[in-house]
Amino acid sequence: MSKKRNTTLKELSKELSLSISTVSRALNDHPDISQSTKERVRKLAKQMNYVPNLFARGFRSRETHILGVIVPNISHLFTSTILKGILEEAELRGYRVIISESNNNEVKQVEMLNTMTQFGVDGVLMSLARKTTNVEEILKILNRIPIVLFDKVSSKIPCTQIVINEEEAAFNAVEHLIELGKQRIAIIKETENSYNSEKRYAGYLRALNQYGIPVRDKLILSTEDISLGNGRRLTNILLSMKKRPDAIFAITDNAAIGAIKALHKFKVKIPEEIAVVGFSNSINSTIVSPALTTVDQPGDKIGRTAVRFLIQELENPTNDVMTKTVEIKTSLIVRDSSLMV
Amino acid sequence: MSKKRNTTLKELSKELSLSISTVSRALNDHPDISQSTKERVRKLAKQMNYVPNLFARGFRSRETHILGVIVPNISHLFTSTILKGILEEAELRGYRVIISESNNNEVKQVEMLNTMTQFGVDGVLMSLARKTTNVEEILKILNRIPIVLFDKVSSKIPCTQIVINEEEAAFNAVEHLIELGKQRIAIIKETENSYNSEKRYAGYLRALNQYGIPVRDKLILSTEDISLGNGRRLTNILLSMKKRPDAIFAITDNAAIGAIKALHKFKVKIPEEIAVVGFSNSINSTIVSPALTTVDQPGDKIGRTAVRFLIQELENPTNDVMTKTVEIKTSLIVRDSSLMV
DNA sequence: AATTTCTATGCAAACGTTTGCACAAACGTT
DNA sequence: AACGTTTGTGCAAACGTTTGCATAGAAATT
Incomplete structure (x- = not known):
């Protein structure tokens, strides 16, 4: 031992x-x-089971071939799918990966970033903690090593950012509802203006505008914490209106599932009376009944792309730090909750 | 940059x-x-933003304070919950964590293990790839650095193993069904004798025996791949019997959910006619309706415990490599699928 | 005053690797 | 025969840290 x-x-x-x-x-x-x-030499090396001491090597060459990854919460399916992509792509390119959780805590996030640079990672892949506002520390670190943001990003940090095309994805989802003949389309979104929520909301508005459908404030509901419970709660509010909506677009699957539960309880027919569309294509979306129409976000592709861009920067270092947004295409998965025959 | x-x-x-x-x-x-x-010194160090070069340090002291983790598949909720526990506990104790996926591939698993030791991790936490049979390579590595197994373990590898108390958990689940008055309890398990499946099956048998309920071969169904689809398929078989079971114990939530879907289709009342119990307490278990009674496996506790034992070994090295199994307690979460009023 | 003990500091080696430079030997060219 | 070129190899420094040992000066003991 x-x-x-x-x-x-x-x-x-x-x-x-x-x-x-x-x-x-x-x-x-x-x-x-x-x-x-x-x-x-090679023969003997093999025979004597020689392996280079990566520490000595990294110590000398100042290159570790390790990438740091910081995510808010690892036990979240979408996140771990992204991680899967990161791991695979990194391995393919001969990099190893250190993973940390920020637990959506901004202070901890900076701390992790610091210990990672101290540790000598070549670059960092990061999905920002919720409500990250003080980006100063991050900018400082950005001066020392390359960072690529993914999923939860911020325009305040000038670096490569990999996101899904939130706006277009939401647009497609709402367009789909409009094509079903729906006219009173409610949205359940987040109160605080997270990047994702904002973009999805923008897509919603653009779809309504493009099809000449009036935007009704009453149908725009927000919640701090976009959870299953709150999806249910807000749907109850929608159902209590004299003129009910005929469709609900929830910006997360969980909220959408909450909506379905609420509709179920009040025996509202889905999708005939009210259609529902979610966002994420989580496993749950196939388990709930009726199965949920939702936006598929190709997590592993985000991960792979992020790694690719980071390594690209590592291997072709330039001094101009600038924002560059890469959008990954999503697709709408139509299921029973919006399937009109 | x-x-x-x-x-x-x-x-x-x-x-x-x-x-x-x-x-x-x-x-x-x-x-x-x-x-x-x-x-x-401290003052200037702070002022000049000094951070020790961990590579130089690790290079000299031959200690990296890095733990390697190898799991079959990171994007699996239970796994990522364990990882969460590992990350938290490791951080708390000043260790960093490198994560790799074996993708249930035995060859790749050994490869990862090798590059990790080459990299200089102080120890390894590992959940074995399915059908790991050739443990020779692993034993070789075990001679060089400490390994702690968790979740998917093997008695062929003499080291500390952290598992949940599968047998007892299954026993409790079946006992619960018996206490409801159920007498014809079917089980849906895996064909190949994985550690988990075997233990859960043993718990099932012990419960029946202890309560003097005859074991009926017809009610014991197996499948290669314990998936939702197969849960549904096997349940259809159960429903076609002249004497139907009055309860189903599926050794995974997914299979249990498949069962529920099948029962639903044939308008069988759950739990009155047939009660259902799963295993895992996955998110889906609350989404399906009726909500699924299931065994909660405290993933983060497994992770934390594994880290604790590994570090313990690292810091108090002994030369006797031996098997030591640590069992983590589970609890049965009773929901509508087995709630008789 | 001479000796010992203690305190605080410095010297230098070591860890394993890579790499610029030097240099022998062999070869090819006049 | 004298010179340049090529080929293969070795020397030694460097990376940043830790640590056993030495030591200078102060303090305490005789």
Whole structure:
């Protein structure tokens, strides 16, 4: 169990009666070294189970080939799907990944960012904590190492940002409802202006405008915490109106499922009386009945793209720090909650 | 953007007209150093934003304070809950965490294990890939660094193993059904003898025996892939019997939800005619209707416990590698699918 | 006053790797 | 035969930290 030391270059060189540098070069396939020597070295290295000490290497070259990832909450399906993409793409490109959680705590987020740079990660992938307002510290760190934001991003931080095309996705969802013949389309969104909520709301408005449907304030409901419970609560409010909506667009699946539960309780027919569309394509959307029409966000693609852009920056360093937004396409998955036959 | 070098001990020492060693000791609170010097050093260190180069440190001390984690699939709620626990506990104890996915691929699993040790992690937390049979490579690595297994474990690997008390959890679930007055309790389990499935099946058998209920082969159904679809399919088989069961215990929530869907289709009353119990307490279990009675597995506790045991081993190294199984308690969450009034 | 003990500090080696430079040996060219 | 070129190898420094040992000066003891 005690940590046996690994074979080192020195040991190899002694065994082969070569210098350390020759052995090092041989293993790194340096052109100066003769073929025969290379083969001898490689053979013995394999035999003696040599593995380079990455610490010594990283220590010298100041490159660790480690990427840091900071997310608000790892046990969230969408997040872990993104992480999956990150892990896969990083591995493919020879990088290792350290993951941390900010727990939606801004202070902790900066702390993690600091220990990660201290640790020597080559770059950081980050999804911002909710209500991140003080970006100063982050900007400081951005001066030292490249950061790529994904999912929860902020225009205040000048760097590459990978997001889904929230606005268009919402537009498509609402357009779909309009094409069903719905005219009084309610939206359930977040109160505080998170990037996502804002964009989705914008898409909602654009769809209504484009199709010449009046925007009715009464049908625009907001909540601090966009949860299943609140989806249900707000739907109850909608049902108590004298003129009920004929469709509900909830900006998260959970809220949409809450809506369905509420509609169920009051025996409202879905989608005939009121159609429902959510956002995320979480597993639950297929479990609820009727199955929920929702926007599929390709999480792993976001992850992969983020890694790709970060590595691109790492390997072609430039000094101009600038905002660059990359939008990942989504698709609308139509299910029973908006399927009119 | 270009990687500015960090402040080093050398720079601090020059500024303070002290030697590097004195500065180092001052920062590490060595008793040899006078209070006044310590304060001077600390002050400047803070001012110049000094952070120790962890690579140089780890390189020298051969301790990285990094734990490696290998899981079959990160985007699985239970897994990511465990990861959450691991991250929290590790952070609390000053360790960082590198996560990798084996994708249930045995070869890749060993590969990851190798690159992790090469990288210099102090220890590894691992949940085994499905059908892990060739443990030889793993045993080799176990000789070099400590490993703690969790969730998907194997008795062939002599190390600490953190699992939930599968058998007892299943026993409690079935006992609960018996107490409802159910007598013909079917089980939906896995064909291949995975650790989890086997234990849960054992709990089922023990409960029946203890209450003197005959075990009927016809009510014991197995499937390769314990999915929602297969839960539905097997339930259809149960419904086609001349003597139907009066309860179904599915060893995963997904299979249980499949069962509920099937029962729904045939208008079987849940739980009056047939009660259903699942296993996992996944989010879906509250979304399906009726809400599913299920076994809650405290994922974060598993994660925290695993970290605790690993660090314990790291900090008190012993040479005796031995199996030690730690069981985490579960609890049965009773919901509508088995709630008889 | 001479000695010992203590306190605070500095020197230098070590960790394993990479790499600029030097340099022998072998070869090719006049 | 003398010179330049190429090829393969080795020397030694560097990265930033920790730490055993040495030591200078102060304080305490004789």
